[in-house]
Each structure stands twice: as structure tokens, then as C-alpha cells.
Amino acid sequence: MSASHLLAAFVKDHRQAVGKVVDFKAGTDRLYQFDLTIGNKELDAATIADTEKFSRWIKEKLVANNCLYGFGGYMENRNIYAHSPLFNEGPVPRRHHLGVDIWASAGTPIYSPLKGKVHSFKDNDNFGDYGPTIILEHDLEGGLKLHSLYGHLSRKSLEVLSVEQPVQAGEQIATLGDVNENGHWPAHLHFQLIFDLEGKHGDYPGVCSLDEKEKYRKNIPDPQLILQFPKAVNA
Numbered sequence: 001m002s003a004s005h006l007l008a009a010f011v012k013d014h015r016q017a018v019g020k021v022v023d024f025k026a027g028t029d030r031l032y033q034f035d036l037t038i039g040n041k042e043l044d045a046a047t048i049a050d051t052e053k054f055s056r057w058i059k060e061k062l063v064a065n066n067c068l069y070g071f072g073g074y075m076e077n078r079n080i081y082a083h084s085p086l087f088n089e090g091p092v093p094r095r096h097h098l099g100v101d102i103w104a105s106a107g108t109p110i111y112s113p114l115k116g117k118v119h120s121f122k123d124n125d126n127f128g129d130y131g132p133t134i135i136l137e138h139d140l141e142g143g144l145k146l147h148s149l150y151g152h153l154s155r156k157s158l159e160v161l162s163v164e165q166p167v168q169a170g171e172q173i174a175t176l177g178d179v180n181e182n183g184h185w186p187a188h189l190h191f192q193l194i195f196d197l198e199g200k201h202g203d204y205p206g207v208c209s210l211d212e213k214e215k216y217r218k219n220i221p222d223p224q225l226i227l228q229f230p231k232a233v234n235a
Contacts, residue, residue: 003195004221006144011225014141018226019113019170021191022102024069026230032067033232034058034103038079038095049083051179055186058103065233070103070188072232074222081207084128092209098216099149099192099206100223106178106187110150110157111170113226114138118165119147121158122202124183130190131182132158133202134174136167147197148226149204150174151190152182193221 001009011018024031036043047053062070076097081087087094116138124130130151138146150173157174167173176187190206196219197204208216 002218003144004218004225006142007140007146007193007221008225010140010142010144017114017169018228020111021113021227022069022104022108022110022189024229029069030065030067031229031232032062032065032070032103033234034061034070034072034101036073036076036078036080036097036101038077043080045079045082048080051184051186055179058186058188062103067233068104071100071229073097073099073101074224075213075217077210081128086126086128087207090209092211094205094207094209096208096210096213097206098208098220099151099190100227101188101190103186103188104176106176107154108176108187108189109172110153110174110176110189112136112148112167112173113169114140114146114148115169116148116167118161118163118167119197120163120201121161123155123158124151124203127184129183130203130206131177131185132174134158134161135197135202135204136173145195147194147204149190149192149194149206151192151206152185152188153177155181191223191227193223193226195219195221
């Protein structure tokens with residue numbers, strides 16, 4: 001059985017042990033499904049390149065659809081990385097998103113959905129990067145080890161952390177950062193699950209080239225296994 005199947009079985013059998021990542025209330029809150037794929041002609045290069053315009057575009061979509069949170073992006077082929085040199089290094093540009101984005105306001109509380117400990121943290125302070133980032137480690141039943149990554153946080157989120165610090169399911173671990181500290185993105189959380197960190201600390205690829213997609217898919221399960229978000233309002 002693959003690691004992803006083991007994780008799915010754990011969540012099914014231990015639903016009570018899985019907490020929230022944000023304060024989304026499935027019974028009352030609406031969730032907007034963003035389309036940031038290359039095929040979305042509404043999102044032009046000029047908007048993407050201007051963080052203020054991009055932020056306004058995100059906010060207008062949420063307000064127009066009466067949604068506090070937006071959602072999407074797992075294994076999505078995007079054009080929003082073209083303006084950052086970070087994703088254009090090497091022979092093949094990186095455009096394939098590996099995690100899930102949860103779009104919300106700066107200052108939004110972020111929680112650990114599982115019991116675990118702080119593996120590492122770092123301010124990845126590059127244009128287009130994660131900005132302040134936390135990685136947690138979770139030892140699940142059956143010897144399965146899982147890591148959860150939280151990117152685009154506020155800098156103050158890192159101030160009181162220490163490696164090996166225990167974390168409880170449902171415990172607040174951070175808040176979302178603003179455009180001046182989160183890698184220059186509209187406020188959102190990059191949430192990613194990872195089995196093998198490959199020796200990395202405070203960072204792990206959140207975007208890959210198309211030819212690396214299947215390699216990473218085996219190591220990065222769908223965050224919806226943990227989030228369990230309901231059907232969203234379509235983009």
C-alpha cells in the first residue's frame with residue numbers, strides 16, 4: 001500500500017484526531033474555487049506582475065461570492081510564476097503547483113491539523129518565495145511519518161518557535177503574512193503535505209517543472225485528505 005493510501009486510511013479511521021488548518025466552518029461559510037491555471041485568460045500577465053492588482057483581483061472574487069476563504073491549486077499548471085526569477089532558473093521553468101493555496105486576509109490564524117512537533121522553520125525571503133515558513137513533523141499510526149508545510153506566514157509567527165517544540169492538533173501555530181513579508185504575494189497560505197523532506201529544513205519545493213510532476217506526486221499527497229473542504233463555488 002502506498003504512503004498516500006496509508007494516510008487516507010489513517011484519516012478515515014481517526015477523523016477525530018484531525019483538526020482544522022483555518023477557521024473555515026463548513027456548515028455556514030462559502031469557499032471560492034480559484035482557477036490560476038495557464039488557461040484562465042482573465043488573469044493576465046499585467047495583473048500577476050503587480051502584487052497590488054493581483055491582491056485586489058483575489059479580494060474582489062472573494063467579496064463578490066461572499067466567501068471568507070478561497071481554495072485551490074493542487075497539481076495545477078500555472079502562469080503566475082513567470083514573473084519571478086526564482087521559478088525560471090535551470091533548463092526547464094517551474095510552473096506546476098504542488099500544494100494547496102488557501103486565500104484569506106493577512107493576520108488570519110493558522111492551525112496544525114495534527115499532533116506533532118516543529119521540524120524546522122525559515123524566512124525564505126526571496127521575491128516569489130514562501131517568505132516565513134514552518135514545517136511540522138507528524139508520526140502517525142503504523143509508522144507513517146508525515147510533514148506539513150505552511151508558507152507565506154507573518155514574520156512574528158517564527159519568533160517563538162523552537163525545533164522539536166511539541167504541537168497539538170488544533171493548536172494555532174501562525175498567522176498569514178502581508179505582501180511585504182510573505183514573498184510579495186496576495187495574502188494566502190501555501191499548505192503542503194510531504195512524506196520525505198529529502199534532508200531539507202525550513203523549505204521544500206512547492207512548484208516543480210512539468211517533467212517532475214509524477215515524481216513529486218508520489219511524495220506529496222493531496223492536502224484535501226487533511227482539509228476535507230466541501231465543494232467550493234466555481235471560479
